[in-house]
Amino acid sequence: MPRPPSTLPTTSELEILRVIWQRGPSTVREVYRTLAAEREMGYSTVLKFMQIMTEKGSLIRDESVRPQVYRATRPRRDTQRFLVRDLISRVFGGSSASLVMQALADQKATPDERRRIRDLLDSLDDKGGRAQGSGRVTR
């Protein structure tokens, strides 16, 4: 019996999206070069993936220029959001806080990143969204 087709990108598709997110709209060869630098992967393979992704709708191909240029259909943020939601629901029992704690405890954030996370938390505190400092004395 079949597997229900997931809307989420596969591992390989994510590799390609990651490159395109970084470089912006790119040709197959550009993506290939970037990927081949880190991992063994043939040109045909990259091309095939990008064609499949175009069929699936995660990439759009501009055929008006000659080395055709591909760009991501959805903004990076959206895709990231889907993936995070998926992980939270499947692995963390729906608790975003569990994921956050796990991530912070394991992969350290820099002091500046921590500050920005606090700011975000603060803005969530007063739902009004009124601008305010972190409450911590940063002087």
Next chain:
Amino acid sequence: MPRPPSTLPTTSELEILRVIWQRGPSTVREVYRTLAAEREMGYSTVLKFMQIMTEKGSLIRDESVRPQVYRATRPRRDTQRFLVRDLISRVFGGSSASLVMQALADQKATPDERRRIRDLLDSLDDKGGRAQGSGRVTR
């Protein structure tokens, strides 16, 4: 050509792990009942997965008791950590803070959860790990 076998659990394997994490060591039928309650899934299917997972090493089977009992090989925390690391590296360019911000902005945390996240951030601030308040004036 083949796909490199990933050490990460598949979607279906995660479903089963989730149940076993919740229930503790369980029989196939127990897992089946839990899963079938939320999703269409036959007994044979669950059994097969649990057998495959036992081969792969993510589950251990106690054959001394008759309805055989399966338990997770690795603690939930470890598996969660692997998955989070994987997501951070593959989707967030290695930045845990990006993941955290994304998760918090999208899936709201409760005030209490936010407090605990702040406490964690504070404990990261002074690397010593010395106990200290959140720094926020709670008056």
Next chain:
DNA sequence: CTGGTTTGACGAATAATTTCGTATAATTCC
């Protein structure tokens, strides 16, 4: 002990993923 029920092992079918080879089309450069 025996028939019936529950469990477990096994294999098959289908779909998705990953990987290229090769053939065709387009472009470029003497």
Next chain:
DNA sequence: GGAATTATACGAAATTATTCGTCAAACCAG
């Protein structure tokens, strides 16, 4: 313009993932 190079399309092969059906083994009630 034609050869050489570069791009693109197509399809096939290997592997994994997912889902059950079926049959044998173990267990239980009478």
